[in-house]
Amino acid sequence: MPQPQVYKSNALIEASYRLTPAEQRIMLACIAQVRRDQPITDEVLYSVSVADYASLVGTESHSVYKELADAALRLKRREVWLTERPNGDGNREETLITGWVQSIRYRKAEGRVELRFTKDMLPYLTQLTEQFTRYALEDVAKMTSAHAIRLYELLCQWRDAGEREVTVEWLREAFQLGGKYPALKDFKRWVIEPAVEQINELSPLWVKWDQRKTGRRVSHLTFTFGEKAPEKPQKPRKGKTKAKAGGKAQDGSGALYGIPRAVIEAKARPGESYDDTALRLLAEAKERA
Template sequence: MSEQQEISKPIYKSNALVEASYRLSPAEQRIMLSCITQVRRDQPITDDILYSVSAADYAALSGTESHSVYKELADAALRLKRREVWIKQEPNGRGKRTSTLITGWVQSILYVKSEGRVELRFSKDMLPYLTQLTEQFTRYMLSDVAKLNSGYAIRLYELLCQWRDVGEREVSIEWLRDAFMLEGKYPAIKDFKKRVVEPAVEQVNEHTSLWVKWDQRKTGRRVSHFVFTFGEKNAKKTGRKAKTKKQPPSSDQHSVYGIPSEVIAKHARPGDSWEDAALRAFEARKAGQK
């Protein structure tokens, strides 16, 4: 398989994993995403399967021609083995309590230095978030993030892709800090914007198929939320009119509980299904809220 074919593969992640709390370097992201593209979606998989990433694969994604590519790959794989991911699990039914799964991305690594590759085995807990996804998942192409050299930019791109049909996403600053697992880094909002948000937005605009603009919203006098407005660059080039109404993150454009889709979109929160947002809008209407 050619390098171009390799990076043109699709990535599928459950929305819960897209919104999970974790921090990976660009090198670790490239390894993980390369392995995810190899997951078969048409059949069950087990944690016995090994996924291979060669130095050539890594070089194609990183754009490097260094003689130390294999060492970079091997070192990043070892760091990845030690990384944690915190995944929030929604309760069954309409209960309000959530639980959090803390797990690792991979359970073992096999180094095959003579062939210039490493093989990784996903952890058992990770599998449900990568395979046999029929709803509540996000899809994009590996080539979309191949040129991004910031882990924050890759995370932001995924979060935008999750709401690709909406064209706008609002998240609280605290939620974004938690999702990026900053652990007290950049406590001042000006530093958070300078070190995380602005560089990530710049890279998404420069290297992906999306354009994105960002703004901030205050709660009282305090900046509490970031608002990202985005769309496909191709839509601008072809002169297609931008959507004038927010669209739900699914193909279903009908009202739910008698509430228009644009009203439901305003009540959506990170991690919500469309039905969850509709229920929240319905309860707000019953309570006499706007």
């Protein structure tokens, strides 16, 4: 069965907003239901059930309804700042401030909530033919960091490039951090590092990051990323005995990002960790492709 897909315009991917992980899951579960092949009005209701939500996050359903209902109510009060440049004109930047949903209906007896998107939000979710980003809902479903979900979307937007550089200030505004983590060391510790860790652990992408200075001040963050190698080797074809690259090590020691430990040990540079070696090998393989 095909996995539900999330489609967002790039303007929405880069918008400034703040949602909790629970609010993100509800919103993304509804976005994955939007029909892309026909016009959608703001009268359509999108439903998220306790069973769907529990399955999405991999938890028991008996205690989910309150979390679902509370998150839906908070979502009703959230705003999103969307910045666009009509016709690509950089001198005519326009900002739209709107909400995500205009109404919520609770159906407690049925164990579900229904949401209706605002009229202003619909153009960013439906009939997208260009400048949009797509990824599987499952990719972020189990992430517990709202920043990880946002960062994952920003990487997916540049998936073919394999690298994205943003200013620290822009990322802070996109995540609507306000006055939180004013010191760069705290921003990296509580926002960037946990987000990168969860993307590496829970998503189909691997990612590593670095920083760039303007003068003496760190001004930019650079993210290098790519698709993880398959974790399980495919069955060999008849007459073939060579295992597919990216499968688990034959000695049972496991693999890191799909690369056998034996390969990592053989290719590691002096002082280089297992993790750094695996990421470097993945990056080199992408360059050769």
